[in-house]
Amino acid sequence: MTVIHTDLVLPCLNEAAALPWVLSRLPEGYRAIVVDNGSTDGSAEIAAAASAQVVHETRRGFGAAAHAGLLAATAPMIAFCDADASMDPAELPLVVDPVRAGTADLVLGRRRPVTAKSWPLHARLANSSLSWRLRRITGVNIHDLGPMRAARRESVLNLDLRDRRSGYPLEMFLKAAEANWRILEVDTTYSPRVGRSKVTGTVRGTLIAINDMSALLRETRR
């Protein structure tokens, strides 16, 4: 029997078109936990049929889903990835292996777009200005607050993350930096998502994300 070393949390809101490919790409030793937030397109059934563990989270929000996945996980390593096929789970060892090897405490996948369509201009600009601010605040040399990431599960639990919306990935980064974690950035490929955009692909989603993140940054600087 294969030993599961990493639980992969996949927050999922109506990703029926992307899930079969995403779930087929997990390397050996990884287990998928799909956290469904009331999808109406059969995402949960598709995930279950592909033998993923399905967690239902009634509270809306990216952070609520990501955190429910963290709480449901049991493996020593935890990884996060979008469920929209923009990232390839086959690349997970790039972020997980340095944590397993003990050379990093948090590894973030820097999104390297394969085509101009992978990443809308407004999202790219918002992200690079955020990264610039984060480099200044924390001294960590990051260029993208990438959603594909990995750390030791118990260490992330100990960060006591509170955000349940779009600020969750930022809060994880800020608290890890504050705790002097060794944070590493590696390149990962970024392709156009499958299905409809929900967060930064829409202007409304980007504004919500910027709002959630700005509140966290204001708190950090106090």
Ligand SMILES: Nc1nc2c(ncn2[C@@H]2O[C@H](COP(=O)(O)OP(=O)(O)OP(=O)(O)O)[C@@H](O)[C@H]2O)c(=O)[nH]1
């Ligand atoms: N469970 C849950 N998942 C969500 C929610 N919002 C987004 N997601 C999922 O979180 C991941 C990231 O959301 P995306 O919609 O890809 O956001 P993005 O990458 O910023 O922008 P686009 O890919 O352009 O939409 C995807 O797997 C979504 O299905 C939510 O409220 N609940």
Ligand SMILES: [Mg+2]
């Ligand atoms: Mg996406």
